[in-house]
Each structure stands twice: as structure tokens, then as C-alpha cells.
Amino acid sequence: MSNEKQFETEAIRTQLERTGFLEHTSPIYLTSSFVFEDAEDMRASFAEEKERNIYSRFTNPNTSEFVDKICKMEGAEAGYAFATGMSAVFSTFAALLKSGDHIVSARSIFGSTHSLFTKYLPKWQITTSYFNSNEPETIESFITPNTKILYAESPTNPAIDVIDLEILGNIAKKHNLILIIDNCFATPYLQQPIKFGAHLVIHSATKLIDGQGRVLGGVTVGNANLIREIYLFSRNTGPALSPFNAWMLSKSLETLAVRVDKHCENAMKVAEFLENHPQVNWVKYPFLKSHPQYEVAKKQMKLGGNIVAFELKGGIEAGRKFLNAIKMCSLSANLGDTRTIVTHPASTTHHSLAEADRLIVNITDGLVRISVGLEHVDDIIQDLQQALI
Structure with a gap:
């Protein structure tokens, strides 16, 4: 008999280890930093010879629980949680791109993402070409030797077009591109882009993941090597999700x-x-x-x-x-x-x-x-x- 649990069960039963108080639901870890047992523990922690919490800008038990749930839902290897959906988008691109790189993106994307591509990334000589969401057959004509990322949202905002993720996955594989999908409208409950070849999946957790208009949050999950680059960028630039919001979002995933x-x-x-x-x-x-x-x-x-x-x-x-x-x-x-x-x-x-x-x-x-x-x-x-x- 398989030990793999269903989606709804993972959303409810994936949680931190209980403390000595044997709480039924995970507590909120409202702390900016964590202490060490001795000098060797501190040295080994900063050398990343052991997995442990050091500072909540890096990791926190609540953000770790939230990310772990999303990873299981999306079929991802690793992830990192952000203060907002747009901080997830920006940090993901900033961590993976360098001057001279090129993005091929669906034209129908969130307005702030469009502004990022057209107003801010060009400051670092990072350019973007757009394909029409209803014409995926044109994508390959936009790919250049400098193209590194293929990006799309599906369903699109606000016209609700649907892009064939399998086609995107095949193109990304053929041209050795990183396929990034914004899965905000579908949520991991309705769609798992990694199954179709996506390397990274981004969510504005502010939307359906929270579901009640209370808190802001974002998350990127996917390939562990890519997430490692995003994590290193983010621990130095500081777009981390707050422990309280992470706790709220983790509870929201249960429903x-x-x-x-x-x-x-x-x-x-x-x-x-x-x-x-x-x-x-x-x-x-x-x-x-x-x-x-x-x-x-x-x-x-x-x-x-x-x-x-x-x-x-x-x-x-x-x-x-x-x-x-x-x-x-x-x-x-x-x-x-x-x-x-x-x-x-x-x-x-x-x-x-x-x-x-x-x-x-x-x-x-x-x-x-x-x-x-x-x-x-x-x-x-x-x-x-x-x-x-």
C-alpha cells in the first residue's frame, strides 16, 4: 500500500514537529533570530554543515512549513517564500539572469511583471520578447542564443486565455531554457506545471492561497539547484516572508x-x-x-x-x-x-x-x-x- 497521501491530507497534515507543549497546530515563531548552543554549533550553522534556523530573513520554522506544503502540492524539490508575489517574481529573475540575457514571455502577464520586464530589467541589459498567448507556435521565432528563460501565466490575466503548458515544456527542453510558470490563477490544487516541464512555479499567495484578503505573500518552488540560487540572492537582499504571514498562509492551505x-x-x-x-x-x-x-x-x-x-x-x-x-x-x-x-x-x-x-x-x-x-x-x-x- 502506498504511503503517498492525497492533496487535501498533505495540506492539513504537513506541519512542524511538535514542541514539548504537544500543540495540535503549529505555533507562530515571531522571532528575528535564533540562538546557538556553543561556538562550534554557531560555526557549523553558518558554514551550512547542518540544517538549522539562523535568522528569519534566511529561514523560519513557519516559512519552512509553508514552503514544504507548496512543494508537496506542486511536486517540487525545494522553494523559498517571499513577502509578496511580485517580490517572488523579481527575486526569481534577478537571481537567475545576468547582463545580456534574454527572456521570451507570453504577452498577457500581470501589469507589474510587464513593468519589470520593460522598465527595470533593461537597466541591466536584460531584454524581453513577447509572444501572443494564443500563438505558442511562434515562440521559437523569438528565441536567440542569449535566451535563458521562457515565462508565462496560465490562465492569463485578465482575458483568461489558456496556454498549453506541454508545448512550453517541450520548447524549453529543446532549447535548454528555464521554464517559469506563474500558477496564481490555478493554484497547485487545479494545476501542477512541473508535470508539463516547468522548472519553477511562482505564486502570489495573496490571492487564492490566502483566500480571504488578509495577508500578502509569494513563493517560488521547483528545481533544487535553481532554488538554491534564488535563496542565496534572497537571503542577501531581504524579500523574506514574515513568520506571521507564513503561519496564516500555511493554515489557509488546509482549506x-x-x-x-x-x-x-x-x-x-x-x-x-x-x-x-x-x-x-x-x-x-x-x-x-x-x-x-x-x-x-x-x-x-x-x-x-x-x-x-x-x-x-x-x-x-x-x-x-x-x-x-x-x-x-x-x-x-x-x-x-x-x-x-x-x-x-x-x-x-x-x-x-x-x-x-x-x-x-x-x-x-x-x-x-x-x-x-x-x-x-x-x-x-x-x-x-x-x-x-
């Missing part, structure tokens, strides 16, 4: 599966409702059969996630009118909360982009993104219904 199951159930019903509404041009949800990458989504995802995108008839003004008519759902740029959140990218998060630039990443004037929460689905749909009149 990830049941929460995401319900998120997905609600999201599917919301998507089906919107698909039949006369004020809606189209709806994108990975597990709707009308989604252009439906078969890809079914291949690599367990369920469709909690994000639904749809296009209102009437463009930007219709989007603003819709937001103003919302009564129960929240107007916020966050996602993955227990509360349903509605965003109109063209008039808010992406308002500074020219229409032509937005259309390249499928952000039309009427696009609305819904992060479907855990309220009763009838109440969510009723709020959307009255706002669409």
Missing part, C-alpha cells in the same frame, strides 16, 4: 481544496448565466465548451478556476455603468477572495494603455473580470443580473 472546489462551482454557474445574457457579447471561462482552449484547459487543469471574463455590449461606458450598478459584489483590483470582486480593466487597471495595446492582449473596452467568491451563487447572479439591466 484550499474545499474553497477552490466551491469557487469553481460558483464560477461555472456565473459563466453559464452570462453566456446566455443579451447584454453580453462573449464569455471566457476555461471549462466552458465555448472557450477557445477548452480542450487544453481540460488536459492540464482539474477545474476551471474562479475567474470569469466577459465582454459587455457598449464598451467603456457600459463597463462604467455596470460597475456603478453593482450592489453586493466588491469593486477591487484584487482577486481570489471569499468575496466576489468585479473589475473593468479598460477604465481602471489598464486605462493608461492605448486601445491598440490593450487589444493585443485581448483587453477590449467592454471586458469585465469577475473573481467569483464563496457567497451563495444565486446572490452573486442576482447582483450581476440587476447591474446588467
Whole structure:
């Protein structure tokens, strides 16, 4: 009989060794540093001849427990936890790249990641080429002798395109590239990119992993040799996750599966409702059969996630009118909360982009993104219904 436990069990039963108090749940280790038994213990610890906690900027029992859980969920060898999702993204790239290196990235990525690629990494002569998420067959045309990393998010934000991770894995292997996948929208419960050839997986734990809009956090997991470089960079530059936030996120993982199951159930019903509404041009949800990458989504995802995108008839003004008519759902740029959140990218998060630039990443004037929460689905749909009149 196999000793391998199921996802839900690992999320609950992976924890620190109990202290002398025999606590049922892991305590919070709110300490900046750790003491040593004697001079030899201190020397051996700093020489890394033994595994132990030295300073919470390096490791802490709470961050170690959180990372261990994510590693087991993703099938990763090692990981490091960060203060935010963007500190995970930046530190991962900064640790692995040098001046003159090149990135090939999907065009549909988080706005701050795009700014990192276009505004900050070029300061160190690190360049990026973009491929369209719906055209993975073009990726190889962007690869140069200096290309080191292939990067993508799937599903994408905010247009909910799905990229075939198996294709990315094969290209990365063929060209000896490091494949990095932002798995934030899917979570490790719905998708494990390492199975398809990813070397590293990044999460903004602020989103569904926390799931209740309480704390910030990020994590990168994957190949142990690559994580070693990220760890060494991070222990010197200081983007570490706080012990308290790590404790919160580790506890949140215990309910990830049941929460995401319900998120997905609600999201599917919301998507089906919107698909039949006369004020809606189209709806994108990975597990709707009308989604252009439906078969890809079914291949690599367990369920469709909690994000639904749809296009209102009437463009930007219709989007603003819709937001103003919302009564129960929240107007916020966050996602993955227990509360349903509605965003109109063209008039808010992406308002500074020219229409032509937005259309390249499928952000039309009427696009609305819904992060479907855990309220009763009838109440969510009723709020959307009255706002669409």
C-alpha cells in the first residue's frame, strides 16, 4: 500500500514537529533570530554543515512549513517564500539572469511583471520578447542564443486565455531554457506545471492561497539547484516572508481544496448565466465548451478556476455603468477572495494603455473580470443580473 497521501491530507497534515507543549497546530515563531548552543554549533550553522534556523530573513520554522506544503502540492524539490508575489517574481529573475540575457514571455502577464520586464530589467541589459498567448507556435521565432528563460501565466490575466503548458515544456527542453510558470490563477490544487516541464512555479499567495484578503505573500518552488540560487540572492537582499504571514498562509492551505472546489462551482454557474445574457457579447471561462482552449484547459487543469471574463455590449461606458450598478459584489483590483470582486480593466487597471495595446492582449473596452467568491451563487447572479439591466 502506498504511503503517498492525497492533496487535501498533505495540506492539513504537513506541519512542524511538535514542541514539548504537544500543540495540535503549529505555533507562530515571531522571532528575528535564533540562538546557538556553543561556538562550534554557531560555526557549523553558518558554514551550512547542518540544517538549522539562523535568522528569519534566511529561514523560519513557519516559512519552512509553508514552503514544504507548496512543494508537496506542486511536486517540487525545494522553494523559498517571499513577502509578496511580485517580490517572488523579481527575486526569481534577478537571481537567475545576468547582463545580456534574454527572456521570451507570453504577452498577457500581470501589469507589474510587464513593468519589470520593460522598465527595470533593461537597466541591466536584460531584454524581453513577447509572444501572443494564443500563438505558442511562434515562440521559437523569438528565441536567440542569449535566451535563458521562457515565462508565462496560465490562465492569463485578465482575458483568461489558456496556454498549453506541454508545448512550453517541450520548447524549453529543446532549447535548454528555464521554464517559469506563474500558477496564481490555478493554484497547485487545479494545476501542477512541473508535470508539463516547468522548472519553477511562482505564486502570489495573496490571492487564492490566502483566500480571504488578509495577508500578502509569494513563493517560488521547483528545481533544487535553481532554488538554491534564488535563496542565496534572497537571503542577501531581504524579500523574506514574515513568520506571521507564513503561519496564516500555511493554515489557509488546509482549506484550499474545499474553497477552490466551491469557487469553481460558483464560477461555472456565473459563466453559464452570462453566456446566455443579451447584454453580453462573449464569455471566457476555461471549462466552458465555448472557450477557445477548452480542450487544453481540460488536459492540464482539474477545474476551471474562479475567474470569469466577459465582454459587455457598449464598451467603456457600459463597463462604467455596470460597475456603478453593482450592489453586493466588491469593486477591487484584487482577486481570489471569499468575496466576489468585479473589475473593468479598460477604465481602471489598464486605462493608461492605448486601445491598440490593450487589444493585443485581448483587453477590449467592454471586458469585465469577475473573481467569483464563496457567497451563495444565486446572490452573486442576482447582483450581476440587476447591474446588467
